Amino acid sequence: MKKVKIFDLTLRDGSHAKSHQFTPEQMAVLAEQIDSTGVAAIEFGHGNGLGGSALQYGFAAATDREYMEAVAPVVKNADLSIIILPGVGTRHELHLAKEFGAKYARMCTQITEVDIAEQHIKMAKQLGMIPIAVLPCAGIIPVKDTVRYTQMAESYGAEVIYLLDGGGYQLPEQTYERIAAMKKAVDVPIGFHGHNNLQLAVANSKAAVEAGAEYIDCCLKGFGAGAGNCPTEIFAAVMDRMEIDCGIDLYKTMDIAEQYLRPLMPRAMEVDNDRIMLGYAGCYSSFLLFAQRAGARYGVDPRDIIKEIGRRQCTEGQEDICIDVAYALAQKK
Amino acid sequence: MKKVKIFDLTLRDGSHAKSHQFTPEQMAVLAEQIDSTGVAAIEFGHGNGLGGSALQYGFAAATDREYMEAVAPVVKNADLSIIILPGVGTRHELHLAKEFGAKYARMCTQITEVDIAEQHIKMAKQLGMIPIAVLPCAGIIPVKDTVRYTQMAESYGAEVIYLLDGGGYQLPEQTYERIAAMKKAVDVPIGFHGHNNLQLAVANSKAAVEAGAEYIDCCLKGFGAGAGNCPTEIFAAVMDRMEIDCGIDLYKTMDIAEQYLRPLMPRAMEVDNDRIMLGYAGCYSSFLLFAQRAGARYGVDPRDIIKEIGRRQCTEGQEDICIDVAYALAQKK
Numbered sequence: 001m002k003k004v005k006i007f008d009l010t011l012r013d014g015s016h017a018k019s020h021q022f023t024p025e026q027m028a029v030l031a032e033q034i035d036s037t038g039v040a041a042i043e044f045g046h047g048n049g050l051g052g053s054a055l056q057y058g059f060a061a062a063t064d065r066e067y068m069e070a071v072a073p074v075v076k077n078a079d080l081s082i083i084i085l086p087g088v089g090t091r092h093e094l095h096l097a098k099e100f101g102a103k104y105a106r107m108c109t110q111i112t113e114v115d116i117a118e119q120h121i122k123m124a125k126q127l128g129m130i131p132i133a134v135l136p137c138a139g140i141i142p143v144k145d146t147v148r149y150t151q152m153a154e155s156y157g158a159e160v161i162y163l164l165d166g167g168g169y170q171l172p173e174q175t176y177e178r179i180a181a182m183k184k185a186v187d188v189p190i191g192f193h194g195h196n197n198l199q200l201a202v203a204n205s206k207a208a209v210e211a212g213a214e215y216i217d218c219c220l221k222g223f224g225a226g227a228g229n230c231p232t233e234i235f236a237a238v239m240d241r242m243e244i245d246c247g248i249d250l251y252k253t254m255d256i257a258e259q260y261l262r263p264l265m266p267r268a269m270e271v272d273n274d275r276i277m278l279g280y281a282g283c284y285s286s287f288l289l290f291a292q293r294a295g296a297r298y299g300v301d302p303r304d305i306i307k308e309i310g311r312r313q314c315t316e317g318q319e320d321i322c323i324d325v326a327y328a329l330a331q332k333k
Numbered sequence: 334m335k336k337v338k339i340f341d342l343t344l345r346d347g348s349h350a351k352s353h354q355f356t357p358e359q360m361a362v363l364a365e366q367i368d369s370t371g372v373a374a375i376e377f378g379h380g381n382g383l384g385g386s387a388l389q390y391g392f393a394a395a396t397d398r399e400y401m402e403a404v405a406p407v408v409k410n411a412d413l414s415i416i417i418l419p420g421v422g423t424r425h426e427l428h429l430a431k432e433f434g435a436k437y438a439r440m441c442t443q444i445t446e447v448d449i450a451e452q453h454i455k456m457a458k459q460l461g462m463i464p465i466a467v468l469p470c471a472g473i474i475p476v477k478d479t480v481r482y483t484q485m486a487e488s489y490g491a492e493v494i495y496l497l498d499g500g501g502y503q504l505p506e507q508t509y510e511r512i513a514a515m516k517k518a519v520d521v522p523i524g525f526h527g528h529n530n531l532q533l534a535v536a537n538s539k540a541a542v543e544a545g546a547e548y549i550d551c552c553l554k555g556f557g558a559g560a561g562n563c564p565t566e567i568f569a570a571v572m573d574r575m576e577i578d579c580g581i582d583l584y585k586t587m588d589i590a591e592q593y594l595r596p597l598m599p600r601a602m603e604v605d606n607d608r609i610m611l612g613y614a615g616c617y618s619s620f621l622l623f624a625q626r627a628g629a630r631y632g633v634d635p636r637d638i639i640k641e642i643g644r645r646q647c648t649e650g651q652e653d654i655c656i657d658v659a660y661a662l663a664q665k666k
Contacts, residue, residue: 171539199532199555203505206504222532233606234609255606267601268603273587276570280570
């Protein structure tokens, strides 16, 4: 029977949806419950990973160490996972993860900037953790480039390589094509992390598995950044229907989502117009506010700016381009 | 360029999500707005179609005639559509639809019971309306049976035939296979109506189009029965990405959904555990309450009852079987 490992990110990607305000106690209660469902790994803490609690990303309700102290002791069956944005998280955070027994150290960089994860991957390996490269793209890059960056990640020592559909932009056939190409190009297993901007996170995760992905990121009730992630309980139901073993106790997962997570959710996950627009255009959410401001200043629809940003395949850090785009659109009118 | 027609059901399937309490005035305001977006047809009124306002389905806030009087005059671009469950709606309701200028008369029966729609289809045709057969199945029936019932519907005179994934059970490849087979088997165009129990309504609608469906049912924000339907604005975004013309002004659709529908929604559409379970099992929502009651009586998990009901492919009207199933499950324990 085909097998898939689920990484549960309810307490990490879901932190975004709570403005990083899970308390360590809440995390411990949820982690203990999630640990009983059969997920392969549990990731937790600030939404932007270890070291993320800072002015630019928002402060979390607790420090990385406090979250570690609360969660690590209660997780008995699953493995612990941490994620780091290289630069935001440093060697200090890798040591912290090691101290608390994390098995997986995931490094998240724009797929086109995977080279900046090299040192972190190597250090995680030296510390005895399994380094994973998590490679987001907002829109989509050509298959041959996807393959090239995947091979770079493998050359640094990544032992699993994830494609992350950061904008919820991908259509299932695009996911399939890229995951299949990645799998063919490297020896290490491939993972997928989908967002739900076009309500395709489940379909994309399914397509990824069909193309050979062995690791899928999920959150209870899809609780995650922006439009949210692939909901664990729905993904598990779909896997069961396909006779693929993802190790999950479906009823228990449903019950825990409802009894333990739902009361802590500010609201049900909803795909609002902004999220749809970002997913449609393949534009990072970090551009949203800039597009809205530039649109107001130059009297153009921010959605046209977002569309153009997607067409240009801009990445995080280039948000000021919104002004140029707005100006050009205003001239055209 | 490939073309798809969107039937907007916000004011009909969405009535379920409002317990049929849209006022005629609310419907008129929304219909006028939706009419400006480019949808092919607008369906409205009680969630269970014309004649549905009754004790067994719940009374609507207004009569069929009052809804007709409010909505028909404001719809200038789209065509009007009505739906009838044969038996619930009769010749009286077909005359009413004709009186107000409905172009499409859709007859909805279990796919295995399409024969009971024969008279309604023929009468709609005699009255000069375009008869459409809408064929729900909760789970899934073999392709060859799907084809056979589709051919029966065509033989009665249906000019479009819809497959309705009533339980949100279908996986995209199952939708594709069935729509492709239906298209091959008859001369009339094929439609698809998806529900979102496994968050696959968009992916299934997309798969249906890829298999040759030319009519897709959508609702603004997915506002519809149970887990909801395929959201118009997301479907339109996906079609645009695929360079398929569905006639929709995307920005206008988003704006109307937010400004006019959102304030009338009791809550955002959310796929709760019950809906996931029904979609996973392929069980009609009408069994839910019966399964819960029988489960409590015999001390078994209602979800195991729902799963068994799906396995047996029970259809609406057979809800009492829940007791037998619960008893059998209790014996097994």
